[in-house]
Amino acid sequence: MFTILVPICFFQIKTDLFMNTLVMGASGETGRLLVDQLVNAGQKVKIIVRSPDKLPENWIRNNMITVVHAGIAKIKINEMAELIRDCQAVACCLGHNLTIKGIFGPPRKLVTNAVQLTCKAILQNAPEKPVKFVLMNTAGNRNRDLNESESTGEKIVSLLLRLILPPHLDNEKAADYLRVKVGKNNPVIEWTAVRPDNLINEKEVSGYSLHISPTRSPIFNPGETSRINVGHFMANLITNQNIWNKWKGNMPVIYNT
Numbered sequence: 001m002f003t004i005l006v007p008i009c010f011f012q013i014k015t016d017l018f019m020n021t022l023v024m025g026a027s028g029e030t031g032r033l034l035v036d037q038l039v040n041a042g043q044k045v046k047i048i049v050r051s052p053d054k055l056p057e058n059w060i061r062n063n064m065i066t067v068v069h070a071g072i073a074k075i076k077i078n079e080m081a082e083l084i085r086d087c088q089a090v091a092c093c094l095g096h097n098l099t100i101k102g103i104f105g106p107p108r109k110l111v112t113n114a115v116q117l118t119c120k121a122i123l124q125n126a127p128e129k130p131v132k133f134v135l136m137n138t139a140g141n142r143n144r145d146l147n148e149s150e151s152t153g154e155k156i157v158s159l160l161l162r163l164i165l166p167p168h169l170d171n172e173k174a175a176d177y178l179r180v181k182v183g184k185n186n187p188v189i190e191w192t193a194v195r196p197d198n199l200i201n202e203k204e205v206s207g208y209s210l211h212i213s214p215t216r217s218p219i220f221n222p223g224e225t226s227r228i229n230v231g232h233f234m235a236n237l238i239t240n241q242n243i244w245n246k247w248k249g250n251m252p253v254i255y256n257t
């Protein structure tokens, strides 16, 4: 199994590209950590948020951050095409709020629709160089391009989650859109779907390992991934071409070590 350990000497974001990145879900717990790490690495960021009042004060005054006040579900394709025209990368950390309304209410396909809208807007713009798309996904989703095994118990639980929990199906469909509709040979969009396991909060970036497929059962023996490490890896994917080349078209699983 293909595994990479990210040791302590690589904690700094390895920047060899200067990008303007559109971040969706920037007000969320992981999204904030991604934006901070991109900006600290000297990158420009454009964020779409529905409640700018929730943002850290220092973001509002930071000229590396452009805040767009809008509900992602209400943006039309032409508007998104305009918003994304000056961006070379897109990151999506959207997720359903963990409330009854967030889990079971509309928009049930929050993440899938946002991925689809953004990809269609990129296609419409037809940029000269491919735009990078980094999706925050979950270790609970299998990469169906690979023969990732599933025990009978895992199959049953996955089926139940799909039926009972709309956000799980949304995560699966969002990654499927990139994997199947966008594909690996798209001339204008390249993508990676990052799969953390159980998310935890840590203050500092720590060691983490990257795997082409899960190395443990996300259902019966889940690992831990800190949100700040997810943000760190997503920022590195965006700003470092070697790291991007290694993982594009894949769904890397990330665990704390």
Ligand SMILES: NC(=O)c1ccc[n+]([C@@H]2O[C@H](COP(=O)([O-])OP(=O)(O)OC[C@H]3O[C@@H](n4cnc5c(N)ncnc54)[C@H](OP(=O)(O)O)[C@@H]3O)[C@@H](O)[C@H]2O)c1
Pocket (backbone or CB within 6 Å): 024, 025, 026, 027, 028, 029, 030, 031, 049, 050, 051, 054, 071, 072, 073, 093, 094, 095, 096, 097, 098, 102, 106, 107, 110, 111, 136, 137, 138, 139, 167, 171, 196, 197, 198, 199, 200, 227
């Ligand atoms: N929990 C886990 O252990 C786990 C494990 C692996 C993967 N994941 C996945 O990781 C992703 C992000 O996790 P997180 O904890 O960082 O998420 P989070 O803190 O809940 O952030 C979610 C983001 O999505 C936005 N959002 C939610 N509903 C929206 C709507 N209807 N319209 C527009 N924006 C909306 C939120 O905006 P507001 O701030 O305006 O609400 C926020 O920016 C999720 O997709 C989750 O499924 C979770």
